[in-house]
Amino acid sequence: MLVYPISARALSDQGKDVLMKRLYRSQTDKKIAGIFGGISEIYEVDPSLLRLLFVFLGIATGVFPLLITYLLGWIIIPNGPMGGKNPSST
Numbered sequence: 001m002l003v004y005p006i007s008a009r010a011l012s013d014q015g016k017d018v019l020m021k022r023l024y025r026s027q028t029d030k031k032i033a034g035i036f037g038g039i040s041e042i043y044e045v046d047p048s049l050l051r052l053l054f055v056f057l058g059i060a061t062g063v064f065p066l067l068i069t070y071l072l073g074w075i076i077i078p079n080g081p082m083g084g085k086n087p088s089s090t
Helices: 035-043 047-061 063-076
Strands: none
Touching: 035 047, 035 063, 047 063
């Protein structure tokens, strides 16, 4: 089975170009690093729900793995623009 990569612009939603949204750390909606604020801007979800889910998973699975994941995200995910909106979403 052959799988050919396609670009985001090659996909169309009833004739409209679909752009991929880029993940940034939020500069306006942040508590520590802005990771959940950036994720919530992309998926249009309340960042408080993401933070609560993170705390629940931390309690259920142990704090250390999620702490390492959060720190890696803080290092890898770039800062977003100061306007607070993802530039790819406009």
